[in-house]
Amino acid sequence: MDDQHRRPLLELAAPFCPEEIPSLLEAIFGAxxxxxxxxxxxxxxxxxxxxxxxxxxxxxxxxxxxxxxxxxxxxxxxxxxxxxxxxxxxxxxxxxxxxxxxxxxxxxxxxxxxxxxxxxxxxxxxxxxxxxxxxxxxxxxxxxxxxxTEEALRESEERFRTLADNSPDAISRFDPELRHLYENPTSLRWVGIPASKAIGRTNLEAGVAPENAGFWDSHLRRVFETGQPESMEYELEVPGGRRFFETRIVPEKDPDGEVRSVLAVSRDLTERRNTLEALKASEERERTQAAELQAVLDAVPAAVLITRDRDASSVEGNRSCHELLRIPPGTVGTRSHVPPGARLLHEGCEVPDGELPVRLAARRGVPVRDYQLEVIFGEGTRRTLLGNATPLFDSQGELRGAVGAFLDITERRRAEEERERLLAEVERGAERVSRLLAVTEALSRAVTSEQAARVVLEEGPRAAPTPVAGFAALRGADGWQIVEAIEGGEPLRPPQDIVPHGAEALFGLGQAAWLETRAQVEARLPRWARACPELRAAAVVPAKEQGLLAFGYSHERRFDEGERELLGAMVGLFAQAVERTLLYESEARLRAEAEREAKLRERLMAVLGHDLRQPMSLVELGAKVLARKSDCLDEQAQAVVQRVTRAVAAMGTLVNTLLDYSRTRSGQAIPVKRKHGDLELWSRRLVEDLQAANPNRVLVFESLGDLGGEWDLDRVSQVLSNLVSNAVKFGDPAEPIRILADGSAPGEIALEVHNRGAPIAPEKVAQLFEPFVKAHEEGAGATGGLGLGLFIVREIARAHGGTVEVRSSAEEGTSVSVRLPR
Missing domain, CATH: 3.30.450.20 (PAS domain)
Structure with a gap:
């Protein structure tokens, strides 16, 4: 210590003696x-x-x-x-x-x-x-x-930093110059600026958009000025789109109360706000859906009941529920809400309150299926309901109520009852049909009226309770004939005059008589009643014009509609069977007569063909002798010889035709003698001869291709002659007859004759090649004939292995084609 500083201390210690100095120092040090x-x-x-x-x-x-x-x-x-x-x-x-x-x-x-x-x-x-x-x-x-204190502050700062650095909220600290002092990692992330870039800079300097920086700075400046915290919610346009934020700005003061910094904590409310908006939208949708569901439930034509507690203390119903149960809208609740006097039945028994389907499902937690409930109202009206009830559970699986739906099946039940009735009738009808089919099948085998009567008498008792007596009667030219009678299955012949004395009148009316009492039987059929004392009822049914059918019964009874219809149908089948048997008999007689006529005609044809050949040969020989001496005859005589010669040729053709027919009818084929020849030359000569024989008609011959082959040329000439002859007879005289010999095909030749004129009826085309069948009736342009020409043509074609075809129409005319293999 220098003298300048030592002197004051010496002056201070001067008044004290040396012994007092230690005490003085001790006092000074203690102070x-x-x-x-x-x-x-x-x-x-x-x-x-x-x-x-x-x-x-x-x-x-x-x-x-x-x-x-x-x-x-x-x-x-x-x-x-x-x-x-x-x-x-x-x-x-x-x-x-x-x-x-x-x-x-x-x-x-x-x-x-x-x-x-x-x-x-x-x-x-x-x-x-x-x-x-x-x-x-x-x-x-x-x-x-x-x-x-400093350690606590340091630890507090560290905890703050740890909390802030890991907070999902944005935490920022600003100094009075509005510069960033601290930014946690979340801060400024929304605007795309790293936190490290913002430290020591203002918002604008850190790159925050001017409009956003101005907004923030205004609020920060106000907190610095007023020293009061502020809270705000706002919306900002950020790179990811518009987002919503909530910010709390708090002043940080020093011990003297001066605001040395402000702390801002911001939270992104976008997701929460979107969630709230979605929740509001969901709630609105739920309200809308609830309204729609209620509308749907009200529109459903079924009673829907819902309870939301296990005790089912209150049950709500839709409009159909109130309408079906006739109760006012509101809570259905217990049975006390059912109209007074109404009863609830299940399988014919009263339903206790706790056993109603919705209550069962709510209390037991099990579904109730296909529960049929009958409601009987006070005035007697009945409704039948059918439905199900299902328990309701919450998200934890706890039972919380039940829902039930019931349909009004009153009409359906009536329809089912009606359906069952109809099915029973159908079954009865099917049984009747089965019986009728059995009768029909049995009658189809009957060939006489008596057999048909027996069938009906055997099957008739099965249509109704077994009768004790019965008979079938046929009405013939000689009067009534009792066919057969039964009693207990054994024949019983009633008096022969039973029909004229009672049933005749019934038959004459053409209506069935259903005699249901003994008195009616005695009045209408007295002789039968006397013959059968046990007879109490009878059914008499006329069988058209053929006869009648009668059954008797040992007790008075009513004939229901089904029995009447069945017996009537059976008698109708009986009448048809009798008519059919009569037709069978008539057909058999006609067939026998036709067979006799056919045999006689065939015998006659054979005789004619054989017996005419000898005298015809003599006439032909005489005509040839006269023809050789034609120089000695005048013109008139020569003309007579020519006519005789042509007549003999025609007779020869007719005789050959008769002999060919006789052969085929006896099972023999027409004989053919094949040899090689040119059909074109042969056919042309034949057409010339036919033209000469028919000077009033025009014959046009045409040939195509190679007409060589092996045939019986005489038989082929017979085919062509028959076809041209038919064309001359039935064709239009003003139109030419065209003959075509076609050899263009490699394996066969075709001969076709075509003429114009009236077409052949379609139903006759298929029969043209049968014996004695003519294309046109006599007098429709025909000049007579046996009807064997086309039959012979077919047989000659068959003998050669060929075929014949006919086409005829008003537009195209008539063409007959014969195809023969070479």
Whole structure:
């Protein structure tokens, strides 16, 4: 210390005698608020400590502290600000004794025996006085509380940083210049700016859009000015689109109340807002769907009941429910809501309140299926309902009610009953049809009226309760004939005059008589009633004009509609069978007569063909003799000879035709003698001869291709002659007859004769080649004939292995084609 600073102290100590100086120093050192320690040089032993030092180190008196310093390595532990141990030789007071001046040394001291510790800032400096003695004085400021506060602040800051860095919200801190002091990772992410780029810059400097920066800066500036927090919700246009945010800006003040920074916490509300909007939309849809569902339920033609509790204390119903049960709209509830006097039945028994389907499903948690409920109202009206009930469960599977739906099947049930009735009738009808089919099948085998009567008498008793008597009667030219009678299955012949004495009148009316009492039987059929005393009822049914059928019964009875229809149908079949048997008999007679006529005609043809040949040969020989002597005859005689010659040729053709027919009818084929020949030359000569024989007609002959082959040319000439002859007879005289010989095909030739004129009826075309069948009736242009020409043509073609075909129409005319293999 220099003289300038030493002089005031000397002046202060002057009034005191030397003995008083230690007390003065002790008082001064005790008044110092910090711990003060004094050590002497050169040993460095502690020679003084004020009260603050004793309290700081935790000792009650100086001696204990001095000893502790002597044994420091055992009882005291010192560490520096970095937490490293400090040896005693480096303690600030010891270093000051060695002459070092320690400005500020942070240390932490802990008493090992008690664990008590403190943190202090130590300053030490050496002091030298006259005589060479040296001292060291150290002051220690207790900063334990300050350090703990700083540590707490540091830990708090770390926790804040940890929380902020991991928060999904954006957290920002701004200084009074509106510069970014801190940004967590979430901050500025929405605007696409890294947080590191924003530190130390304003929003505008960090690249925030001007409109967004201005918005933010205005709110930040107001918080700095007013010192009051602000909250706001807003919408911003960001690179990802428009988003909604909620921000809370809070001022951060220093101990003097000045706002040194503001903290802003922002939360993205976009998803929450979208969720809320979606929730609102969903709720609106649910309301709409609920309304639509109610409308659908009201439109459903079924009673729908819903209960939302297990006890089914309240049950709601749709419009159809109220209409079917005749109760006003509202809660259906228990049976007390059913109209007074109404009854609920299931399988004919009263239904207890707790056994109704919806209540069962709600209470037991099991479905009720196909439950039929009959409602009987007070005035007697009945409704039949059929439905199901199903339990309702919540999301946790807990039973929470039930729903039921019931259809009004009253009309359907009536329809089913009617259907069952109709099915029963159908079954009865099917049985009747089966019986009628059996009768029909049996009658189809009957060939006489008597057989038909027996069939009906055998099958008739099966149509109704077995009769005790019955008969069938046929009406013939000689009067009534009793065909057969039965009693108990045995024949019983009633009096022969039973029909004229009763049934004749019934038959004459043409209507059935259903005699259901003994009195009616005695009145209408007295002789039969006397013959059968047990007869109590009878059925008499006329069989058209053929006869009648009668059955008797041993008890009075009513004939229902089905029995009447069945017996009537059976008698109708009987009448048809009788008519058919009569037709069979008539047909058999006609067939026998036709066979006799055919045999007679065939015999006649054979005889004519044989017996005419000899006289015709004589006539032909005489005509040839006269023809050789034509020079001796005048013109008239020559003309007569020519006519005789032509007539003989025609007769020869007719005789040959008759002989060919006789052969075919006896099972023989027409004989043919094949030899090679040119059909073109042969046909042309034949057509010329036919033209000469028919000078009033025009014959046109045409040939195609190669007409060589092997045939019986005489028979082929016979075919062509017959076809041309028919064309001359039935064709239009004003139109030419065309003959075509076609040999263009490699394996066969075709001869075709075509003429114009009236067409052949379609139904006759298929019969033209049968014996004695003519294309046209006599007098329709025909000149007579046996009807054997086309028959012979077909047989000659068959003998050659060929075929014949006829085409005829008004537009195209008539063409007959014969195809013969070469």
């Amino acid at each position: 110092i608020g910090q711990a003060l320690l004094v050590a002497a040089n050169p040993t460095g032993h502690l020679i003084f400590a004020n009260e603050a030092a004793l309290a700081l180190f935790g000792y009650e008196d100086f001696e204990a502290l001095r000893v502790a310093f002597e044994r420091a390595s055992d009882v005291l532990e010192m560490r520096d600000a970095a937490g490293m141990p400090v040896p005693i030789s480096d303690w600030p007071l010891v270093r000051a004794v060695r002459g070092e001046e320690i400005g500020s040394f942070q240390m932490s001291v802990r008493r090992t025996e008690t664990g008590k510790s403190f943190v202090g800032l130590c300053s030490a400096r050496p002091v030298r006085i006259a005589g060479g003695r040296g001292y060291a004085i150290a002051t220690v400021q207790d900063v334990t509380a300050l350090k703990r």
